[in-house]
Amino acid sequence: MYIDGALTDGQGRIDVINPATEDSVATVAAAGFADVERALAAARDAFPGWAATPIAERQRWMRRLRDEVIANEDDLRACVHHEMGKPWAQTEEDWDRVVASLDFYAEEIARLQDFSLPDRAGTHSHRMVWEPAGVAVAFLAWNFPLLNLAFKLGPAMAAGCPIIIRPSNETPISAYAIGELCAGIGLPRGVVQVLATETYAAADALSASTIPAVLTMIGSTETGKHVIRTGATSIKKYAMELGGNAPVLVFDDADLDLAADVVCGVKFSNAGQICVSPNRVYVQRSVLQAFTDRAVARARAARVGFDRDDDITTGPLINARAFDRIKGLVDRAVAEGATLLAGGDRPQGMNRGHFLAPTVLGDVTETMDVYRDETFGPIVSIIPFDTEDDLLRQANDCGQGGLTAYVFTRDLARAEGYAAALRYGEVQINGVKYDIDLPHGGIGYAGVGHDCSYLALHDYLVLKRITRARDTTLFESVNA
Structure with a gap:
């Protein structure tokens, strides 16, 4: 000491x-x-x-x-x-x-x-x-x-x-x-x-x-x-x-490749153990399949491991308790009706270490623990929406305060409207940026x-x- x-x-x-x-x-x-x-x-x-x-x-x-x-x-x-x-x-x-x-x-x-x-x-x-x-x-x-x-x-x-x-x-x-x-x-x-x-x-x-x-x-x-x-x-x-339970709003006019890059990049880096990591990804139904395909492709392409190889994207969860908790969230969600689209368990052939393969879940609902909890793991939970009628309530329903939210749309008025209404300390629009000179709270x-x-x-x-x-x-x- x-x-x-x-x-x-x-x-x-x-x-x-x-x-x-x-x-x-x-x-x-x-x-x-x-x-x-x-x-x-x-x-x-x-x-x-x-x-x-x-x-x-x-x-x-x-x-x-x-x-x-x-x-x-x-x-x-x-x-x-x-x-x-x-x-x-x-x-x-x-x-x-x-x-x-x-x-x-x-x-x-x-x-x-x-x-x-x-x-x-x-x-x-x-x-x-x-x-x-x-x-x-x-x-x-x-x-x-x-x-x-x-x-x-x-x-x-x-x-x-x-x-x-x-x-x-x-x-x-x-x-x-x-x-x-x-x-x-x-x-x-x-x-x-x-x-x-x-x-x-x-x-x-x-x-x-x-x-x-x-x-x-x-x-x-x-x-x-x-x-x-x-x-x-x-x-x-x-x-x-x-803590945070960050929502992501992906609208039908969004750049879907950009949205998938940001969501999966932040979610799979550091094994998702990031306070600002996207947890609940709300995707407008007309682009649901297109976004989901992109998220699944990025999950499957992610490299999991531990060495000095700069190509590795996802390391281990911090300990066995964390692995069991995250794996339990996935298993319970699937048992309650979510669709496992990628990952969900240890990567094939990796029997040592607390590694969980980058995971994508579809058909996630508000009643599931994976929706309600801050997952702090490499899980992308996708929730479809048809209209914007209830979207703001869902996005703001994260307890009694929020850390970070994400919005992807080409409509500036929509982006600014949601940025004003989202009850989060940070709202990231069409990207993500952190640095020592930018407030974080x-x-x-x-x-x-x-x-x-x-x-x-x-x-x-x-x-x-x-x-x-x-x-x-x-x-x-x-x-x-």
């Missing part, structure tokens, strides 16, 4: 299993309660100094770390490759986002401007000043081990907030490698700390502490609610990217705050109002 400026052993151990081979690839130290308390104390003690550190010096530290991330690209990508079985080509996005985040937020913090407010009576001046919120604790999901870390590390460092990063026990290796790089450059003690926890109770001690001012996470809605409950020991800020139960863009800085900052009377004689009398 990396605690209080040093690499350190812990009270426990975590065995990391590669889900592609089912072999152990590492054993890492894990924090117990005493380690957690030590990390919290170090972050608390680091806050005054790091918050007061000039922006130019914070930028230098961020760029030194960025340079080390660049120099260690192969090693960092190998960590992700082995801890979650991610196809080699897809590990580049994880690594690249760390570089991009440190670069982007080092620049963006310098652009952040304090601002003035008018005084209606003209008797006072008012300045609004951005200040670091305090210690941050970040709980990371396993699906993008370095990308998720990057989304928290860059804005916290730039804002002046010491951050404790708690990676998933499924994928701690790459986060620990970042901790090693922080130690190597001599980053000031307590500014960044990285620790996995031996138990969930030890993780809860991070959020239950009164030391953190910010709790941030990427994970499921249920986990988000749990973190909020345990964090209620004190007043904290929350920044959370949570959900509505309602899909999250609060934003990852990426300048808006992420706001999750780690607070505003202070400084009001000064304009009667200068007051200051003259004090000075006298």
Whole structure:
């Protein structure tokens, strides 16, 4: 672990299993309660100094770390490759986002401007000043081990907030490698700390502490609610990217090849273990067969496996529990009347690893679990529609908030109309685009705050109002 400026052993151990081979690839130290308390104390003690550190010096530290991330690209990508079985080509996005985040937020913090407010009576001046919120604790999901870390590390460092990063026990290796790089450059003690926890109770001690001012996470809605409950020991800020059940609306005038490319590309990449992955694909009946044929062709053409072959599109599910859950969704849907058009089981000849072949289901209905649940697996569920009468209700029926929705149509008025009416934090029209400078966040139960863009800085900052009377004689009398 990396605690209080040093690499350190812990009270426990975590065995990391590669889900592609089912072999152990590492054993890492894990924090117990005493380690957690030590990390919290170090972050608390680091806050005054790091918050007061000039922006130019914070930028230098961020760029030194960025340079080390660049120099260690192969090693960092190998960590992700082995801890979650991610196809080699897809590990580049994880690594690249760390570089991009440190670069982007080092620049963006310098652009952040304090601002003035008018005084209606003209008797006072008012300045609004951005200040670091305090210690941050970040709980990371396993699906993008370095990308998720990057989304928290860059804005916290730039804002002046010491951050404790708690990676998933499924994928701690790459986060620990970042901790090693922080130690190597001599980053000031307590500014960044990285620790996995031996138990969930030890993780809860991070959020239950009164030391953190910010709790941030990427994970499921249920986990988000749990973190909020345990964090209620004190007043904290929350920044959370949570679950989604993304709808896709494919209209009869859509570019069907484009729609199939986006749906299958996002759905089969990372084995569908992506929070913005399309879950419910509503296709107008007049183009249903044509779209379905394209989706099935792409599912059958997808290459499943684990090595450094850049042609591999789909890796394994994260563990046996995930495989059983996803396979169960498919089996129950078929038993309830869905049509299995592709995949649905292990790829032929692959008896090791938690691989599920890219799957396409037709005739999916609203009552099926595969429709209601965020699948988090390589399943395209196709739902036909005849008219638009009930489409918006169905698309918005994803619980009490949404993360991402997709619309494919050549009708601009229709596209903008649905974009306005869909209750999602992001609506992607005729394509998909994510980058470090674009806000990423959900509505309602899909999250609060934003990852990426300048808006992420706001999750780690607070505003202070400084009001000064304009009667200068007051200051003259004090000075006298």
